[in-house]
Amino acid sequence: MRWVTLVGLVACTAHVDRSLTLPINAAGLDKRSAFLKAHMKDGSVYLLRRWTVNSPQRLVAGIGELQDAHRRVVAKGPFEVRLDDVALFETNVVETSAELAPLAVVTGASIAMTVFCLTNTKSCFGSCPTFYLGGELRAEGFSESVAPSLEATDVDAIGPHPGGTVIVRMTNEAYETHVVKRVALLAAPRPAGGRVLAESGEDHLWRSTRLAPPVACRAAEGDCLASMGDGRERFSPADGEDLAAREEIHLTFAPQAGPLGLAVSTRQTMLSTYLFYQGLAWMGRDAGRRLADLERGGRDVAGPASTLRDLLGGIEVHVRRNGEWARAGEARETGPLAVDTHLVRLPALPSNEPIEVRLRLTKGLWRIGDVTLATLDGAVEPIRAVPRIVPVRLGRRFGGERAPQTAFPLTTLPGDAYDLEFRLPDGDYELFLESRGYYLEWLREEWLAEESPAKAALLFLAPRLALRMLAPAFKAHEAEMEAAFWRSRYAE
């Protein structure tokens, strides 16, 4: 309604273009002018409507009135005026103001943005605890810990570092409450020319001096070797009928001596975030009760959530051994923000034969960067460093009476930022960030419009069917969801 009113106001915002024309140019008078004024040599003026120019007879004709130099009306009616008696013609064209056009354009774009965010709230505003090193997003903490009872420890690889002082900035960029119980830095000495890799689902770190990329890659789209690694992420769109539909990627590596592991650098797409927020939206006002029930040990949320998690799954790693595929393990990390590298150890394989690996994963759920075959030289014990907490800022909007904190547990609200300052001996390290805690998602008012006990029940009782039902809605916005998500981080 507001926009309709504004469009109406545009029509009221007119401007006038006034022009003077010599009689000799009467044929070129602006016909858009509803009235024509003929200024006569004696100072009188004809004000004519329905006017026409008769060039051959050198006349203008119209209906109106003649006013003298004092602008008193001296005659009314149809007139024919000789061009030779006219000093100047005056036309006035009233038009809608063009100055408002840019506002109309901005309005269109703004409405589109509003509609997008109101209809796709699952791609706006989402995040989880985020960690930056040198201004670059390196990790997101405990993304699956969406309730106190789901508090967990998360270890994320954040890359090589020469030691000394390491400052990691921790931010809350979402409408969430983050409760961070602890953060530690694990610094593993890096072998010359090699890497240290974290084993998926385990606490072990492994040294590797030989890492080789695949020599061949095959997936549904054909050759996929060029689509992953060196900063590229291989991604396939979700299935249009079933969000749990799987796909396979076949990789071939040159023969390599063991023991071996497969290092997979990956992050999720928006699919898992979308499903989480959709679940909350369907639960609506009942979400608080259900999550409280989860805290009391109830299973009515935990059970279906676990089933959904299993239906989507991680990246299963299989190797061909003796002509048959054998499951080696799984790489899994929740969250669409930061890339993490997971090591899946492989069973013993012949060292003189090409190594064939099959990745099995849910379509549209994973973005896969580097995949390398690593020879594992042995386990490594990291140095564990605890931080000095330096408050950077409290979010202005939600700052209230809160005071900055300097000790764990840290409870943060949108806009808060803390620097975690670690000190390491000088050296060449592979760094891993260990974070423990949980976070509480804020229920957005616009989500309540989608509250549906029936759909929530369907999600809990028949999650497999729910994933089929949600497929068209997700597909409709899949293409723009990730870009929208990144642009919509909470920031001040």
Added chain:
Amino acid sequence: MACTHNPVPDERILDAEQVPTWTRGLWVVVEPFSGNPVEGELVEASGQGVTVLIGQSLVRFRPPDCQRVTVAVFRTRESVPVIWTIAGTLSTLSHGGFLLISAPVWQIVGNTTVVLMHNRPIHQYPDDPLQDFARFARFPQGMPADFTPP
């Protein structure tokens, strides 16, 4: 870019729809280098000066006398883009983090629009030459030699 000073009283400015049938001169404000501003109907204008009907008197101003001469051709409704811009900026609250981009865009485009709309109908000497003011005079062709106010 800023709004041009407009000394013409609002009640003397025509609505755009009135302009085509208005056969008198538009209201003009002359600010001389010395003395107070004077205002009245613009009767005649040329490069040699302007003639203004003030009450029953015709007063002639030559260019050297004029510090500033202003005509406002029609009344603008800057309140439209002002309200529009405020509403648009407020609507960006529904954009979440996008408002960091969309709110400044609204402000920049909105404020620019307000200034352009405000300035468009204002013609001002010395920015515009005095002969351009003839379009807005009662006698754009020049005042008849025998014309005297009634």
